Amino acid sequence: MIYGELVSRLREGQDFQRTVELLDDLGKRFRALNFSHNDVDGVCCAFLIKRTLERFFGAEVVSVMPPSFMLTVEEVREIVNRTGDFDLLVISDKGTFGSYDRMTGVIKRVLVIDHHQPQGYPDRCTVLNPKAETGKFMPASALVCHLLMSMLGKPDDVDDLVAAIGCRGDLAFDIVDGFCDEMAEPFMQMVREKFPVLFEPVEDEPTIFDRAGRRKTSLISQMAEAVHAGTLAHLYAEEIGEVGYGPDLVLNLFEEIVGGRPPASLEEFLSGETGRVIMSVYKKFREDCTRLEDRVKDPIFLGKIGKTEVLLVFARELKRAAKTTFSAILPFVAFSHIRGSGRSNWVLIVFCPKDAGTQISMRAEGTEIDCASFLSELARRLASRYRGERIGGGGHKEAAGFFAPPSVPVYAVLHEMVFLLEEMLTEPAV
Numbered sequence: 543m544i545y546g547e548l549v550s551r552l553r554e555g556q557d558f559q560r561t562v563e564l565l566d567d568l569g570k571r572f573r574a575l576n577f578s579h580n581d582v583d584g585v586c587c588a589f590l591i592k593r594t595l596e597r598f599f600g601a602e603v604v605s606v607m608p609p610s611f612m613l614t615v616e617e618v619r620e621i622v623n624r625t626g627d628f629d630l631l632v633i634s635d636k637g638t639f640g641s642y643d644r645m646t647g648v649i650k651r652v653l654v655i656d657h658h659q660p661q662g663y664p665d666r667c668t669v670l671n672p673k674a675e676t677g678k679f680m681p682a683s684a685l686v687c688h689l690l691m692s693m694l695g696k697p698d699d700v701d702d703l704v705a706a707i708g709c710r711g712d713l714a715f716d717i718v719d720g721f722c723d724e725m726a727e728p729f730m731q732m733v734r735e736k737f738p739v740l741f742e743p744v745e746d747e748p749t750i751f752d753r754a755g756r757r758k759t760s761l762i763s764q765m766a767e768a769v770h771a772g773t774l775a776h777l778y779a780e781e782i783g784e785v786g787y788g789p790d791l792v793l794n795l796f797e798e799i800v801g802g803r804p805p806a807s808l809e810e811f812l813s814g815e816t817g818r819v820i821m822s823v824y825k826k827f828r829e830d831c832t833r834l835e836d837r838v839k840d841p842i843f844l845g846k847i848g849k850t851e852v853l854l855v856f857a858r859e860l861k862r863a864a865k866t867t868f869s870a871i872l873p874f875v876a877f878s879h880i881r882g883s884g885r886s887n888w889v890l891i892v893f894c895p896k897d898a899g900t901q902i903s904m905r906a907e908g909t910e911i912d913c914a915s916f917l918s919e920l921a922r923r924l925a926s927r928y929r930g931e932r933i934g935g936g937g938h939k940e941a942a943g944f945f946a947p948p949s950v951p952v953y954a955v956l957h958e959m960v961f962l963l964e965e966m967l968t969e970p971a972v
């Protein structure tokens with residue numbers, strides 16, 4: 543199927559129709575507040591949403607990308623108090639939660655653009671979290687943003703490139719092994735024809751998004767990795783100086799390449815003023831990844847669920863990332879390491895005690911085990927014992943995350959997690 547066909551087919555769907563109607567009803571020159579996730583996919587969404595609303599609606603857009611995943615009404619109220627009223631709130635790549643209904647008390651119209659497994663359904667919001675016929679959710683929110691943009695007007699080269707980077711960040715495709723999510727395929731075909739050099743396997747150090755063990759990667763993976771490092775720029779202030787908040791910096795980077803020709807190398811991608819700052823962060827980030835190899839290379843075998851090996855890495859993050867409440871550096875190194883190990887049916891749990899609290903990242907390959915259900919059940923059980931604490935867990939079937947604040951003891955999280963696993967293991971390790 544060609545991309546244009548997918549766009550016309552999806553446009554018939556109720557969710558896209560309602561979204562287009564919502565935006566058309568707002569007329570022109572409205573004021574929009576966008577809260578987006580702080581990861582690669584999330585910052586790509588922020589850029590695409592800003593471009594869509596500015597270009598096609600003449601809207602004013604304020605983009606905010608806080609480190610926490612689930613948006614709270616307090617965060618929204620704070621921005622409104624500081625910068626004035628908005629006609630629209632767009633929540634992108636930050637989950638689909640029933641609690642998002644509360645936002646309509648602060649900003650009347652709320653649009654949720656997402657691809658995570660919903661945890662409740664906000665009836666008072668317009669929700670754009672499309673499901674394929676197969677029942678699968680979209681592989682990246684940036685793809686949903688690009689589809690919506692294509693229904694409202696014409697995306698340009700930079701929009702295409704940024705959407706492709708978002709897809710790569712959320713592993714919607716891989717270049718070296720040829721994998722591509724079914725729903726991303728028409729888009730991929732289109733961008734690959736447009737920018738062939740970005741999508742060719744090249745001999746080089748594998749990125750955190752590639753399979754380690756082979757000296758192969760691609761330019762689009764390197765760009766996605768540089769963007770990931772860019773979102774962490776503020777953690778590198780000691781070495782490179784105060785450069786501002788990482789996700790905002792990446793948004794600047796994308797705006798810097800608007801109007802120019804599509805970059806054909808990493809140096810070209812990072813050649814502008816902001817680009818050069820991100821390049822220096824990126825170099826430090828690569829050194830960090832090498833330093834972390836030792837901490838992740840020997841995962842603990844916990845047992846088997848059917849044919850699936852359940853593995854655990856229990857390790858600290860680098861000091862600079864100890865205050866982050868999200869997966870920053872270590873889990874990515876652990877996952878890239880395991881993918882290069884030649885195993886085929888595995889679940890890897892990366893358990894990270896941090897200054898900011900306990901963070902767990904989980905990924906699965908070649909198995910039916912659902913990471914999002916596992917970590918949301920863990921969060922549910924802990925939340926019932928530690929009431930009033932901000933404990934969260936969820937994501938996708940193949941990749942999910944969990945976070946609990948320091949007021950929930952590390953041992954309690956570990957205990958509950960092992961307990962939950964014990965119920966699932968068919969062949970415990972002895």
Ligand SMILES: [Mn+2]
Nearest residue numbers: 583635683712
């Ligand atoms: Mn995402």
